[in-house]
Amino acid sequence: xxxxxxxxxxxxPPLSKVMLSGxxxxxxxxxxxxxxxxxxxxxxxxxxxxxxLDANGHTAMLKNGQTIEWQHCVVATGGKARTIAGLxxxxxxxHYLRTIADTLRLREELxxxxxxxxxxxxxxxxxxxxxxxxxxxxxxxxxxxxRVLGRAIPPVLSSWLYQSILATGVDLRLNTRxxxxxxRTDGVSIGLASGEALSADMVVVAVGLEPEVAIAxxxxxxxxxxxxxxxxxxxCMTSAPGVYAAGDCxxxxxxxxGSEMRLESWQNANAQARLVAAAIVGVPIPPQTAPWFWSDQxxxxxxxxxxxxxxxxxxxxxxxxxxxxxxxxxxxxxxSAGQILHAIALNSGGDxxxxxxxxxxxxxxxxxxxxxxxxxxxxLVRAALTRTYTPTVS
Amino acid sequence: MTWIKIAAVxxxxxxxxxxxxxxxxxxxxxxxxxxFHVTDNICTHQYAMLSEGFVExxxxxxxxxxxxxxxxxxxxxxxxxxxxxxxYPVKVEGDDILMDVT
Numbered sequence: 001x002x003x004x005x006x007x008x009x010x011x012x013p014p015l016s017k018v019m020l021s022g023x024x025x026x027x028x029x030x031x032x033x034x035x036x037x038x039x040x041x042x043x044x045x046x047x048x049x050x051x052x053l054d055a056n057g058h059t060a061m062l063k064n065g066q067t068i069e070w071q072h073c074v075v076a077t078g079g080k081a082r083t084i085a086g087l088x089x090x091x092x093x094x095h096y097l098r099t100i101a102d103t104l105r106l107r108e109e110l111x112x113x114x115x116x117x118x119x120x121x122x123x124x125x126x127x128x129x130x131x132x133x134x135x136x137x138x139x140x141x142x143x144x145x146x147r148v149l150g151r152a153i154p155p156v157l158s159s160w161l162y163q164s165i166l167a168t169g170v171d172l173r174l175n176t177r178x179x180x181x182x183x184r185t186d187g188v189s190i191g192l193a194s195g196e197a198l199s200a201d202m203v204v205v206a207v208g209l210e211p212e213v214a215i216a217x218x219x220x221x222x223x224x225x226x227x228x229x230x231x232x233x234x235x236c237m238t239s240a241p242g243v244y245a246a247g248d249c250x251x252x253x254x255x256x257x258g259s260e261m262r263l264e265s266w267q268n269a270n271a272q273a274r275l276v277a278a279a280i281v282g283v284p285i286p287p288q289t290a291p292w293f294w295s296d297q298x299x300x301x302x303x304x305x306x307x308x309x310x311x312x313x314x315x316x317x318x319x320x321x322x323x324x325x326x327x328x329x330x331x332x333x334x335x336s337a338g339q340i341l342h343a344i345a346l347n348s349g350g351d352x353x354x355x356x357x358x359x360x361x362x363x364x365x366x367x368x369x370x371x372x373x374x375x376x377x378x379x380l381v382r383a384a385l386t387r388t389y390t391p392t393v394s
Numbered sequence: 395m396t397w398i399k400i401a402a403v404x405x406x407x408x409x410x411x412x413x414x415x416x417x418x419x420x421x422x423x424x425x426x427x428x429x430f431h432v433t434d435n436i437c438t439h440q441y442a443m444l445s446e447g448f449v450e451x452x453x454x455x456x457x458x459x460x461x462x463x464x465x466x467x468x469x470x471x472x473x474x475x476x477x478x479x480x481x482y483p484v485k486v487e488g489d490d491i492l493m494d495v496t
Contacts (some may be wrong), residue, residue, distance in 0.1 A: 011460075011474060018440070033476060205427055233475035270473060294459060301442075353448035378409070 055240035086181030113201035120206035140171035164323035225249035229262035256272035338364035431465035438477035
């Protein structure tokens with residue numbers, strides 16, 4: 001295993017949450033217990049980069065000149081934070097967040113600051129805002145689209161989140177484009193299209209991920225022109241036999257979704273890793289089920305199962321109450337055939353898990369039947385799966 | 395061994411779980427396939443109640459990030475958990491579920 005970062009592999013989700021708000025070290029978020037790689041005869045080269053890949057000759061050249069011969073090759077290079085020209089990397093008071101090194105530097109500056117401007121109202125921007133608020137900073141989030149998490153959740157939830165986030169004291173701005181940047185030794189100002197300028201002690205930029213595919217491209221592997229990912233089949237094999245790709249850098253026709261996409265999620269990375277391992281050792285494993293994603297922000301746990309396919313009608317289970325930790329609800333998005341293809345849970349991950357067999361199997365049902373929040377969900381799901389229910393009359 | 399009653403058999407249906415507090419211990423009582431198990435309630439990965447998790451096949455999945463634990467041994471079976479949860483001896487006498495608090 002060749003990794004450009006210095007540390008043993010670690011979990012990235014905590015980087016915007018507990019690693020930022022706490023004072024722990026990377027040791028606490030390691031994927032495997034210390035000693036795992038040695039015990040399993042996995043040779044590791046950290047702080048080392050592959051400079052080129054010979055897909056036909058089955059070799060890889062490292063930047064230090066060393067060559068590795070391989071039988072199977074897995075490209076799991078993830079990606080880098082997308083940058084904004086006016087907010088350059090490695091600049092005081094400007095932060096991008098992808099690695100543990102980024103987190104430690106960001107954590108340090110958050111402790112010394114009273115205000116932070118966050119460019120980007122996606123999952124990462126919102127989680128950073130949440131953490132900053134919990135540390136007592138004032139925070140503004142600048143989002144260019146007209147609703148938060150527009151590609152991941154339906155409008156009704158965007159509205160609820162927008163109001164709830166404002167109520168936490170975050171200055172959340174929608175339809176807001178940053179036009180000019182003034183990075184000074186004493187703070188940063190961002191000029192908006194409206195003419196207004198916002199200032200803060202520091203800026204965090206969270207405007208997306210660029211997949212890291214340069215080595216794959218130079219090796220002649222097929223890259224998806226739209227999503228920029230290394231194209232793989234259902235076994236995560238690339239266009240070059242013996243070379244696999246997995247995680248944020250890969251582009252795959254997901255069996256649940258039916259279209260090719262690049263999924264940026266912890267679950268996809270784990271699921272594709274299993275697909276690659278199974279393919280390498282020649283063991284058949286079941287295809288992927290509905291994608292699953294979570295975000296912890298502002299004291300809520302938001303979980304998403306499936307995908308927001310166009311034309312879904314959303315049904316609510318539970319009340320969209322005020323955002324305290326007692327609030328829990330689910331939104332079930334079903335198509336005209338009654339298949340629930342997108343389900344979202346706020347503070348009710350256990351319920352979402354109950355729904356999983358129904359979503360994975362795409363069994364048509366009457367979603368309203370599942371929406372009686374006073375009735376336990378599991379028997380309702382069981383009934384829907386075996387189709388032994390009485391459909392509600394509309 | 396000091397056995398104390400913590401619940402009645404009919405309080406926990408099949409593949410269900412309830413939270414139980416015994417002294418300072420925050421516990422979860424599970425019924426998986428008719429077998430009762432008692433574990434610590436807080437997931438070793440992050441603060442979440444396993445009593446609100448998904449129970450199936452002698453395992454519980456944490457509701458927060460789906461870490462799975464074996465209810466008999468407490469072993470962490472999948473990411474993101476790496477640390478096992480503590481399990482406690484359980485027995486059923488008549489309609490009572492008892493656990494060993496020593």
